Amino acid sequence: MGTQSPEEVLQEYLRERGMLMTPQRKTLLQLFLEEPKHFSAEEFYERVKQVDDSIGQATVYRTLKLFTESGLAETLDFGDGRTRYERRLGREHHDHLICIRCRDSIEIRAPEIERLQEEVAGRHGYELTDHALYLYGICPKCRGKE
Ligand SMILES: [Zn+2]
Ligand SMILES: [Zn+2]
The missing domain is CATH 1.10.10.10 (Winged helix-like DNA-binding domain superfamily/Winged helix DNA-binding domain)
Structure with a gap:
């Protein structure tokens, strides 16, 4: 492509x-x-x-x-x-950090997590073709309101 x-x-x-x-x-x-x-x-x-x-x-x-x-x-x-x-086309792979209060999101690029996922898949005999990782939490703005 x-x-x-x-x-x-x-x-x-x-x-x-x-x-x-x-x-x-x-x-x-x-x-x-x-x-x-x-x-x-x-x-x-x-x-x-x-x-x-x-x-x-x-x-x-x-x-x-x-x-x-x-x-x-x-x-x-x-x-x-x-x-x-x-x-998707023309964009670099990334995963997402999502706020469960306001649904704000941040795009994350973490080579160490990418590597670890491939390693874990490999341990089970898989060759990884794709993945989606979502990290849910409360963003700094929403935490400030607590
Ligand atoms: Zn928030
Ligand atoms: Zn995105």
Whole structure:
């Protein structure tokens, strides 16, 4: 996937499935690329509506699924029952630290944890292909209110 643009990745994914790059999909891709780091489907739909209210909620949700399946996006579980999305293509792997009070999150990159996970998987005879690590806690701002 190295040097492909998001549009090329989506185009190829759609072509392989006999689907087309419609103007709606193009608009949704553009908006997806402008999203903040982590967002829910509801939040995304709210922003889509402001730009083009002819795009229905079902289309928006289905397209987010396409983005995920094609590798453009990744789903996140911040532990509140609400799926969040983030851009995957062209971003470095990271994990998340999440505040259970305000749902604020921080992206963490810790080579020592990455190494340890590979080592643990290896001990069980696994070759690690992917992982998701979530650290839940109370952020400094929320701790200050205690
Ligand atoms: Zn907090
Ligand atoms: Zn992230």
